[in-house]
Amino acid sequence: MIPEHLGNLSRLQFLDLSGDFSLRVDNLEWIHSLFSMKILDLSGVDMKRAENWLHDINLLSSLLELRLSACQLVTLPKFLPTFVNFTSLRILDLSLNYFDATIPTWLLNTSHSLVYLNLTRSQVYGLLPNAFGNMSSLRVLDLSGNSLRGNLPHSFEKMSSLTGYLPPTLPSKLKYLDISDNKMEGPLARSITQLKQLVVLNVSWNSFNDSITEHFLNLTHLRVLDLSSNSFIFNVSATWMPRFQLDSLSLKSCGLGAQFPQWIQTQKELSFIDISRTNISGEVPDWFWNFSAKVYHIDLSGNNFSGEIPEFTERVCLTKLDLSDNNFHGPLPHFSPKMMTLILARNSFNGTIAPVCESLVMNNSLSLLDLSSNFLSGQLSDCWRYGKNLQGLNLGHNDLSGEIPRSIGDLTNLFFLQLQNNSFSKNLLSSLKNITGLKILDVSENSLSGNIPFWLGENLHALEILVLSRNNYDGIIPREICQLTELRVLNLSSNNFRGVIPCDIHNLKILESLDLSSNHLSGSFPPRMGELPSLEFVNFSFNDLTGKIPVGPQFHTFENSSYVGNANLCGFPVSRFCSDHLHEDMVHCSNNNQEVQAIEHEENNNWLDEFSFYISMGIGFYTGFWLFWVTLMLKESWRYAYMRFLENMGNKIYVFAAIRLKNIQAAKGLRNCPN
Structure with missing residues (x-):
């Protein structure tokens, strides 16, 4: 808590408590006496309880700079209770808050000397007010990451001093134009072609639609061009040579035509390239892979590219490569020593993943590897100890076989592991219990067998999605699964599980999807199963469950198909009427626990019988052998x-x-x- 006795420092002119996210303030009344305050920075301080923050700060008539970024503010009054008092304010930063309000008019009349206004990701919405035109001194305006909509007001033309981030308009001195991540629509202003000093143009993630011509992009100082996630169509000739030299090019979801844009070859300074989902087809020209040694980010995903890709071992700067959702084929490439993200999913790559293992030995930076939905085959090499920085590994939907390597358990930073739809056999190795931060584990549609390991529930407490469906698992569903209180999705369908639904399943309070269908489960539902408030999907079909279907608000929304194939179930939504099952519900856990114990006892006895047989044989042979020879010697x-x-x-x-x-x-x- 910020101590209120700071208010005794009446001559204080500068107060910076930013960056310490452990600080909190419930009211700012103590600030009234700081008449000399000129610079106040409380960024990162928890102010969500300070409902009258604006009224208190409005008394600081000498204030020049106010920064309240990431303060968890939730109120942005539409009207001030009194007149605006901080008329000398030059810098105002209210970014990264939770206002959920429109931009109030008083904010735009705060000060005629305001040169910097930042409302980035502050949850403001609605139309841009015409009052922006009153801010004649404004040089930097950042409104990105909000829900603003509609057309751009003509009043922006009055702001002739702009040199910072600003929604598109007419000022001739504009250098930085960023209105990304909003809901703007319509064509871009034609006046953009006259912005000869423009360095950054970012209108991404809006709803603009326009035809981009050579004349439109004839901006000699442009270094950053981001038109992604709009409806722009490029209409330039194959021989066009732009007059700018870009550092960053982002054209995701723009229409670039079927041919690879040759003009990119002229951009020798490029370090960031994103031309994903632009409807380009055919092979990537050879020059593209080597035209700029500075490139660290390449995204060609979601096109119709084909052909083989080269080795990337010489691309020492390349840290991210995304070629997913294309038609590339051939063997996997070796990747560069600094590669951090490699996404080759949904292509036609074939062969083994040996090049990945060989590259991992030289690469300690890789954090995301996605090779899913290809035609990769063979066994996984036990090489994963070299990838200790991996946070995501997806090898699903291939034809990989054999046992899941023990060294996968060395990936202790892993958040998701997806090996679904392969031909892996045996069971999950206990080394996986070391990945305690794992959130997603999907090994469905393989040939895994045996019992569910108890350590899944005892060690992997961060799991949110657990999918073991379509394997050959058997035995009971262990009670330890109910310790996974972060689970949102649990799918154990299409296995050979028997026994009962664990009685403690009501502990999974945030579970949204539960699929236990197509097993051999028996017994009644746990009596507290109706206490799963977040359930949106269930499937218990094709088991041997009996008794009354759980009652609860969410269970009234599930259809009969969720229970089909269980002839002895009754209650809504099946047609069979229930008699009094109250007693049955009361004794469910006791009976079910007895059944679980019986199954466990049977399995333990079978194991003990076999184990005892071999132990007895060994002891008998050993004893008889030495007794005979010792007797002969004595x-x-x-x-x-x-x-x-x-x-x-x-x-x-x-x-x-x-x-x-x-x-x-x-x-x-x-x-x-x-x-």
Whole structure:
């Protein structure tokens, strides 16, 4: 808590408490006496309880700079209770708050000397007020990351001093234009073509639609061009050579035509390239892979590219490569030592993932690897100890086989592990319990077998999505699963589980989807199962469940298909009427626990019987062997008797063999005699 006695420092002119996100202030009444305050920065201080913050700060008539970024503010009054008092204010930063309000008019009449206004991601919405035109001294305006909509007001033309971030308009000195992540619509202002000093143009994530021509982009100082996620169509000739040299190019979801844009080859300074989802087809020209040594980010995803891709070991600056959702084929490439994100999903790559293992030995930076939905085959090499910085690994929808490598458990920073729809066998190795921060585990549609490991529930407490469906798992569903209180999705369908639904399943308070269908589960539902308030989807079909279907607000929304294949269920929504099942519900946990214990006892007994058999054999052989030889060594008469026995037995065998051999030879001689 910020101490109120700071208000005693009446001559204080500068107060900066920013950056300490552990500070809190519930009211700002103590600030009234700081008449000399000129610079106040409380960014990061928790002010969500300070409802009258504006009234208190409005008394600081000498204030020049006010920064309240990320203060968790929730109120932005539409009207001031009194006149605006801080008329000398030059810098105002209210970004990263939770106002959920329109931009009030008083904010735009705050000060004619205001040069900087930042409302980035402050949850303001609605139309841009015409009063923006009153801010004749404004040089930096950032409104990105909000829900502003409608057309741009003509009053922006009056702000001729702008040199910072500003929604598009006519000022000739404009250098930075960023209105990204809003709901602007219509064509871009034609006046943009006259902004000869423009360095940054970012209108991404809006609803603009326009035709981009060579004349439109004839801006010689432009370094950053981001038109992504709009409806722009490029209409330039194949031989066009722009007059600018870009550092960053983002044209995601723009219409670039079927041919690869050749004009990109002229941009020798590019370090960031995103031309994803632009409807380009064919092979990527060879020059593209090597035209700029500075490139660290390449995104070609969501097009119709084909052909093989080169090795990337020489691209020492490349840290992100996204080629997903194309038609690339051939073997996987080796990647650069500094690669952090490699996404090659949904292509036609084939062969093994050996190049990945070979690259991991030289790369300690890789954090995301997505090779899903290709035609990769073979066993996974046990090389993952080298990828300790991996946070995401997706190898799903391939034809990988064998056992899941033990070294995957060395990826202790992993957040998601997706190995679904392959041919992995055996069970999950216990080394995976080391990945305690894992949030998503999907190993569905494989050939995994055995019981669900208890350590899943005991160690992986961060799990939000657990999918083990379409495998060969059997045994009971362990109670430890109910310790995963962060679970949102649990899918154990299409296995061979038996026994009952765990009684403690009501502990999964935020569970949204539960699928236990197509198993051999029996018994009644747990009596507190109706206490799962977040459930949106359930499927218990094709088991052998009995008794009354749970009652609860969410269970009234599920259809009969969620319970089909359980002939002895009753209650809504199935047609079978329930008799009094109150007693059955009361004893459910007791009976179910007895059944679980019986199954566990049976499994333990089977294991113990087999184990005891082999142990007994071993002990018996060991004891008999040494008892016999120790006796011979200690008792001389037994030793001589045993030796005579062996000698006599040897003589008898020799005589028997000699006579037998003589008879065979005689018989053979008779057969060879002439008649």
